[in-house]
Amino acid sequence: MEKRKYRKYVAPEMYVVLNQDGEVFTGIKGGKFQYSSNWSEAKPLGIDHTGYLLREKGNELIKETEI
Numbered sequence: 001m002e003k004r005k006y007r008k009y010v011a012p013e014m015y016v017v018l019n020q021d022g023e024v025f026t027g028i029k030g031g032k033f034q035y036s037s038n039w040s041e042a043k044p045l046g047i048d049h050t051g052y053l054l055r056e057k058g059n060e061l062i063k064e065t066e067i
Contacts, residue, residue: 013063017059023037025042025053
């Protein structure tokens with residue numbers, strides 16, 4: 001019997017979304033994006049899930065590892 005070779009799981013890079021006031025995205029409440037000045041509340045997202053957030057004027061991405 002041959003030994004199975006498994007691929008090592010590589011976690012996708014996660015990003016934090018910042019608005020123009022320097023606040024981080026913390027989630028959605030009542031259909032509106034919520035931001036907080038407390039960076040420990042940031043909700044990291046994959047690059048595929050940031051499209052709508054980046055449509056707002058002044059929003060930008062920062063890698064989670066850079067925080």
